[in-house]
Amino acid sequence: MALDGKTAIVTGAAMGIGKAITEILLKNGAKVAVLDVNKVEGENLVKDLNKEYGADRALFLSCNVESDEEFKAAFQKAAEAFGAIDILCNNAGILNEEKWQDMISINLAGVIRGTYLALEHMRKTNGGGGGVIVNIASMAGLGPLLTCPVYTATKHGVIGFTRAVAAASAASNYGIRVNALCPSFVGTELFTTIEHKLGQFAHLKGAANQLVEKLGVLNTPEVAECILELVTDETKNGEAFMVRTEMKGYVPFPSLSSTDKP
Numbered sequence: 001m002a003l004d005g006k007t008a009i010v011t012g013a014a015m016g017i018g019k020a021i022t023e024i025l026l027k028n029g030a031k032v033a034v035l036d037v038n039k040v041e042g043e044n045l046v047k048d049l050n051k052e053y054g055a056d057r058a059l060f061l062s063c064n065v066e067s068d069e070e071f072k073a074a075f076q077k078a079a080e081a082f083g084a085i086d087i088l089c090n091n092a093g094i095l096n097e098e099k100w101q102d103m104i105s106i107n108l109a110g111v112i113r114g115t116y117l118a119l120e121h122m123r124k125t126n127g128g129g130g131g132v133i134v135n136i137a138s139m140a141g142l143g144p145l146l147t148c149p150v151y152t153a154t155k156h157g158v159i160g161f162t163r164a165v166a167a168a169s170a171a172s173n174y175g176i177r178v179n180a181l182c183p184s185f186v187g188t189e190l191f192t193t194i195e196h197k198l199g200q201f202a203h204l205k206g207a208a209n210q211l212v213e214k215l216g217v218l219n220t221p222e223v224a225e226c227i228l229e230l231v232t233d234e235t236k237n238g239e240a241f242m243v244r245t246e247m248k249g250y251v252p253f254p255s256l257s258s259t260d261k262p
């Protein structure tokens, strides 16, 4: 899918990885609806982006991905402003093991909520033009991050959901691909403020720091680059793409056919 003239919705787009994804989509010719709970950051960002990329290329919509009503209204407004939606990036997420129910509600249920809304708007069997969804998971969706058991669970959930809904979309001729992006550590506010958000396993933070030392820290444009790959390569559906400082690529999963033995 070429991006020129396409329209996108990015959640949690006021800062961090979502902001970088918004910028790379704009640079490549798309229009972007910036959804976020942070109105001040979101509105300021959109003002700057429209100065840089042209009037009305970006649109801020206040939206908490935990709210069905707000999410639905944001999709409606974006569709009215842009004509149609071609791309959804479910990026909004938090890390706070002390507020673990909120993490499930935002990181996993928010992705499901956004995906189901996008299927309604975009699926060819409902008058839509098809499109692509990218869910921001994490390397913690592929293996355990021991200081963060619930964060790990939400990201494993995002990958499982992505793979299943991708297969269901293909089998239903929706014309919508769904893929997941799995970055290792990225230097955003989420990463720099974890100190007081690790809950009962905060005493294990030394182990997490060792993993950071080993894996290094990505910057947000490096992560955003990978979005282009997942959006534009029409052969990819139900994939998880891992990005680390020293390597990136599609993650192989076991096939688990009925004849396989453990």
Ligand SMILES: NC(=O)C1=CN([C@@H]2O[C@H](COP(=O)(O)OP(=O)(O)OC[C@H]3O[C@@H](n4cnc5c(N)ncnc54)[C@H](O)[C@@H]3O)[C@@H](O)[C@H]2O)C=CC1
Residues within 6 Å of the ligand: 011, 012, 013, 014, 015, 016, 017, 018, 035, 036, 037, 038, 063, 064, 065, 066, 091, 092, 093, 094, 106, 107, 136, 137, 138, 139, 182, 183, 184, 185, 186, 187, 188, 189, 190, 191
């Ligand atoms: N920073 C990292 O090391 C990594 C982050 N990720 C994932 O990338 C995504 C983005 O994370 P970062 O940019 O690092 O975080 P960040 O904290 O820098 O930015 C998150 C953005 O999401 C917004 N947001 C939070 N809750 C929201 C809600 N309920 N509804 C709408 N917007 C909401 C915030 O206002 C903020 O603008 C998350 O899903 C995170 O789990 C994945 C791997 C590594």
Ligand SMILES: CCCCCC(=O)CC\C=C/C=C/C=C/[C@@H](O)[C@@H](O)CCCC(=O)O
Residues within 6 Å of the ligand: 095, 137, 138, 139, 140, 142, 143, 144, 145, 147, 148, 183, 184, 185, 186, 190, 191, 194, 208
């Ligand atoms: C504590 C800050 C979390 C920031 C948010 C993230 O999503 C970052 C996740 C980044 C990396 C997670 C890696 C987990 C890896 C484990 O499964 C480990 O077992 C893999 C070890 C890889 C290796 O040793 O090469």
